[in-house]
Amino acid sequence: SRMTITDLWDQKISAFLLSPSQFLATTTSESFLAELLHELRNDKANDHLKVTKILLVSVLLDHPTILCPSSSVGEETALELLSVFSHTPQKSIILKCNVMLAITNVIICTSCLANHTKMAEDWLDLLFQMIQDTNDYRCGLSQQPIRATACDCLREMETCSPGLLSQKLEALYLLKQQETTVLHQSYCMLYTLGLKNAIRILTTQKDVTDLEFKSILGGNEGFAWKSNQLGLTLLPINMMVQVPRLPPGLDCKELKSIMSSLLDESYLQTPISQSALLRELVEVVAMVPGLSPTLFKSQLLRLFGTADVSLMHATLFMKDTFTDSLFTAEDENFLLKRLVGTAQHPLLRIPEKLFYMECILSGEESLPVLVTPRLAAFLHPTVFNDSATMLCRLNLLCLVHLEADEGEADKGIRYLFEHIMALLKIIDNDGSREVVVTSFRALFIFLMHFNGMENLSEKVIDKLCDMYSRHSRLAPNLIGLANRIQEHLDDPVWSVKLLIGLQKCIMEMPPLQLTIHNLSWHLKVLKRVAQEGQITQRNTIYLLLNVLINSNLCERGNWQVGNAVLAVCRNLLEHPSIDQVFIELADLLQYISVHYDDTDIKDHARFYYTLLTNLSWEKLAGVLVKGLDGGRAKERSHSAIMAENEGIASNLTVNLRYNLTHAKDTDPLFDKVFTICLHFELKDSNYAKVNDIHVPCVFRDRKPPEVKVKLKPFQPYPTTLCVSAVFTTQDGRSWHSQLPDVSVSFPEIFLPLPLPPNTSCECKEQVFDRIWEVAASGNPDKSAISLFCFKTGDESLADLIKAHFQGYLITDQQSKILWKVLFFLPPMCHVLLKITQAEDAIQVSIATDNWELLPFVNSYLQNITDHCSTTVTDD
Incomplete structure (x- = not known):
């Protein structure tokens, strides 16, 4: 039934999305993609099928490069999806939108867009036709999501290929002006991105004239495919001094008018879209000397009054980019007052309040001037604040009072000290673990700023020692505090005083308090005290x-x-x-x-x-000195059990040997390379992480060194290792290079049966027969029996067995009737072969305790017998 097929696809897609590599270990990406596209082409109308199709498309949205590993496959897939899009009914809006996104995703991720394929060109033309139906005159209101998705697709393609729309800015501007529905926002975003990238391209040219500058704004031609070759990168988020700029003196009246129009319309957009629009326009102004940052002046008052985090991000981005070119001292003071107010607003959530606190702290160099104790009075920490808010407020107030006038500073510091003492009192009254951790963090912040005030420092030490005399469980917190203070301060005096006080406290304790439980904490403190040479x-x-x-x-x-x-x-x-x-x-x-x-x-x-x-x-x-890692050198084990375990561990590892050689045509600079570090990345989850390999040197005129790669399989399937190298040349420079991928084939995983070296042939055959019986009569969900037949050519069967199975033979070498072969595939799989010569063909009976290995076994046997005339497989 259709319901059953739907459930089957649900299971398949869930398994693929959970672990693509594990899913594709039992099939191929080509066959799975073919099944997926076949199901998408199913024209039967069914609500369950529509949901299933959306799930199918989601696979191409999440993992396009896994299913389409090359540009040609990507183009074919995009064509198939375009056919699906064309045949999907108009009322299936959600499915059509998802297919549009999938086509765009495949075209971008498989380099069809970068390579200027015909499919990419046709798709761009189709998208542009879709967005030309402004205000839904032609297709109606129901198709509005299609136009919105088309705008999103074009914006994504422009982002990944900057300048693609640079010759269509006039057409995009007219479409934006004509659009009066909610999609005006999408058109606005698309035009602004195209405008920014077009100007960015101009900055790479020399001697830009007014005519060239105006031609960009009035462009209404085809797509600018050649701009892809420039490899433009996104502008840096900060350090705007690095932004390339157009030459001064260009006529910017038209651009200024466009910018003003965009800014005037921005309030109609959602906060997130406004924020993105403002960031694009800020980058445009940064690139064009003829535009003044004062263009944004009219927006500041509105932005200062916002409670939206994304818009505040945009405001701070403007402040960071233009500094006093846009923000006067009054503006900064007003913004700061606004941040202080929102940081304590009762209707805002805690994460938002913390964000505004961080905004205040981000201008730390201006804190002594602008954030006065009077302004920060509303942000004093209290014991009723949550942990994050209290610590953030405490840090801010410490900075404020550290630089305040003497009278105000004394009053503020006294308040903060009383706050710290209140926290310690809560701990003394058996506060929870969270309270203890928060209080010690607060104490650390306070001491980092005011440890030089001896009077306060000594009072803190006296209080901590007094608390420890009643709560020895605080030992780890006190040791941690002493360590962190010592790490962050040049002078370790405070930590030493605390440890001396704790030592004295333990010495003066009455014997009744030295119980087994308390003594364990005291010994930890005394161990730390013993590390201080001054005590x-x-x-x-x-x-x-x-x-x-x-x-x-x-x-x-x-x-x-x-x-x-x-x-x-x-x-x-x-x-x-x-x-x-x-x-x-x-x-x-x-x-x-x-x-x-x-x-x-x-x-x-x-x-x-x-x-x-x-x-x-x-x-x-x-x-007594310890190693760098705090541990000991490896000790030799005299235990027979340990030696046996080490042997078992080696049987679970596949060792591959390779020669590290130079490529044929390379720069002489690399004839001698040193301190090579080879790094390996796995393309699937079937193997444990491969450790880096270090090679002292590789010289072109010397014998290439051999490296041994150790693989620990979780599942014994073929795999590919991505290899990169970091090395040093003779001139002292370090280099990073991507090496060719290392393919690990199925036969490279084979290991002999892990038995003691002197095991007799009779014992080996008994093990073979026992495993065969288990595989033949075992769990059908795991075990399997198969048959492979082939005819020998000029090469005799004995020569074939000697060439390929020599190290895995179980039977006596003299046997000419039946050969038994056993492959062990770590961690716990076996493949057994019984090879017999019949009248007209060679029969290979196969048994395995993992049926998923059969396709690989079949391919392996096919490869080693490919010179034979006929092969037959019977599962």
Whole structure:
């Protein structure tokens, strides 16, 4: 039934969109595209079929280059879609619009537009005919979406091929003027883009005359295909000084009139379209010296009053481009007041408020002048703000009060300090994890600006230490705060003071607070304290020794606690003042090595004791230093189990060897290249990521080096690797080059049966027979049996087997009646062959535990027997 076909297509399309590479592993893009186009040509009228066709078209919208890998295939596909478009009923508006978008997408993505194919030219002509039906006089109001889509398609083609419409500006302007429906906006956007790109093309020419300039505005000819060769890029969003400009002195009266008309009509458009239009016009003014930025002056008041984010983006773009050429000091002050007001507006959502806050912060160089404490008073953070808003407001207010006058600054800083102390009080009253994280971030922002105010800094440290005495779970937050402050400030004094305060706090704690749970946090803090060379460590050692002697920790032998104590000891071994605490540390390590009831902890303590008592501090620090990644060098394993596992891992990897050679005709500069890094990208998801390969050098006059590419399959299908190289030439310059793709064929994935080297032939045959039985009688959804026949030519069967199956033979080499061949395809697939010679042909019985491999097996056998006269396959 049709319903069943619809469901089938739904499943196919869902599978393709989920993973195109995985879907195409079981079929080809050509066959899937042919099926898709055949179904689109189905003329039967059915609501379900219409929905299915829209889904089919969506495949070409999302993945045109996968289904149309070449320009010729793209052109044929576009022609088929044009036929579908022509035969689709007028009432199927949504389907017709989607087909139009698909045709445009295919033409652009498969380079039909860039190559100026006949299909691209015909499609452009058809689109232009569609948009000439202004105000729906010819086709009626119902076809209005078709015209809107035609405008969108033309705009997309102009974007991808700048200048394509540069000779049709007068026609586009007249169409825009005639259009009085809601599509006036689409015509306006299309014309503005064409105008900007046409002027951009003019900037690449030398000695532009008034006649050439006016001819662009009055063009009404064909499409400008030659402009595609210029390879124009989009104008930079900032750094507008790089924008190419026309020569001064050109007559811009007509262009100025057009610009004024576009700006006057802009308020009729949606905010997003207005924003896009304004950005295009800003770039036009930036390229034409005869146009003044004051053209936008009449729009500023309206834009200042907007609450739309996209329009505010356009306003800031104008400000960034024209600065004081357009914005006076009063304008900037008014805009800033507007931003402050919208940043706290109760009707706006939090993300919008944060955007306006960022807009205020983006002009940070003018903050001390324009954003006064009085103006920012409404943006003071409170404990009732959400986390993001509170942190953003705090950062802004810190910047404001940092540069304010002394009287106002003191008052503002005092308010911010009280805010920070209020946050810490909430933590002290068992605040949630989110509150803790937000409060420490706020504290970090405050300290980054005001850490030099010793009075406030010391009060913060006292409060943090007081909190830690009651909430040891704050240890990670306090350590993180100390680390980040130390990273961002040149002077680490504040972090050192905090760590000294925490060390003192732990020393003074009553014994009842040193429970197992609390002790684990204290040890983390002491480990961090031990990293600071400016802090004396004798009290830390006394505390650890006292705890171990006067408690049952040693008898309990808790490994986690013991390891935490040793982590502190390790940092103490690297401390520059180790000579001052040598005896105390030796006593601590010796006590642990004797009394701690855990063998691993004892051994580590004994090792540290040996290092302490036999090496100087310099050598000790050298022994204990960690690698760049913080880990250890690879250790040799003496475990038979580990060795066996490593062998199994190697059996899951396909190793391919290639020679890295120079191309025949290259610049002598590249005869000697150094430090080559080969990078691989997979075109599908059937393999694990391939690691980069590093080659020291490649010289043209030397033997090419061999590189080994390791592939770890998830599914054993043929694949293609995209390869690129980064290397250095003799002159010291670095280069990036795209190398030819590496195709991995099906037989390159074959591995021998993973059995121990000395396995007997009888054992191998037993394994073969067992796998064959499982494949023959196993799950029909996975296993399969097949038959392949061929006739031998001049080459004997034995020679054929020796040439292609030598490393995979299971039977004895002397056998002349039946040959058994087993291919292992990682990670867990097998292909088994039984080759027998009948009276009139050679029969190859095939068994596999993955039926999806059969097409590849058949192609492989076909290739190695292609010299034979006849081949027959029976599934």
